Amino acid sequence: MTDELLVLRCQLGEPEALTELVRDWHIPVWNYVRGMLGADRADDVTQEIWLAVIRGLPRLRTPGRFAPWLFTIARRAVTDRLRQEYSVTEVCAQEEPVTEDAAGALVDRAGLVAALSGLPVREREVLVLFYLEDLTLEDCAEICAVPVGTVKSRLNRARRMLRDHLTEEGSKR
Template identity: 70%
Template sequence: MTDELLVLRCRLGEREALAELVRTWHAPVWTYVRRMLDAERADDVAQEVWLAVLRGLPRLKEPARFAPWLFMIARRAVANRLREEYRLAATAPEPEEGPADAADALVDRAEMLAGLSGLPPAEREILVLFYLQDLPVEDCAEICAIPVGTVKSRLHRARRMLRDQLVQRGFQP
């Protein structure tokens, strides 16, 4: 069943349609949020995303464009969380680091994630959307509210930055 049809069914009040949307899109949304934040915060932000989706579905103008709309909501939720944390960090002492995520135990995966997390948010976001969420450049541009050319230049810069970080850690290009 298409996302468009599920959105239309959700608007008609069908709970099963909403459950199907969540089943289909929860993992991609959580993965996107997880790449932008740590696992602990990702759960909370992903829940905020689904609440925003539930509230916003009646106002979605183009149900066929559900995926870009969903990731725009996720992007906004991540940005709001980071903004709030930066604001709190300016007034609070340095936070202690928690234990490492068990899913990141594999060395190569941990190195890749460390390299990804070391990128500036704009470049990290583009890599996550394009490579990990398999979204086309045009959808990435719409989600980030930037021109397609800017997406392409950020992708180029982000790949170069990630490669440089991995090389510094001893990985071969």
């Protein structure tokens, strides 16, 4: 069943459709949040995201654009969490590390998670959305509220930074 049909069924008040929609998208959303904030904060933020989705679903006018809409909500929740934490600690968001977690090791992504933690937030975000969540450049641009060209340049910069980091780690071994 397509996301568009599930969204329409949710908007008509079918609880089974909402259950199915959450089941289909919970792991991708959690993985995005984990990639941005670390596993220790992913559960709470993901729960906040689903509450916002449930509240906003009746007002979604383009059900066929559910994925970009969902990840836009997720991005806002991650940004809000970072702002809250940084306003307390007064640490620059560009330097926030992502902690490596056991879930990442279980899916054989521990090295990637560690390497991602060294990237600035903007570059990390486009890598997670594009490569780990398999979203299109256009969807990434919509979610990040930037032009497609900006997403391309961030991806290019992020790939270069990631390559340099992984090359450096490889030479240490």
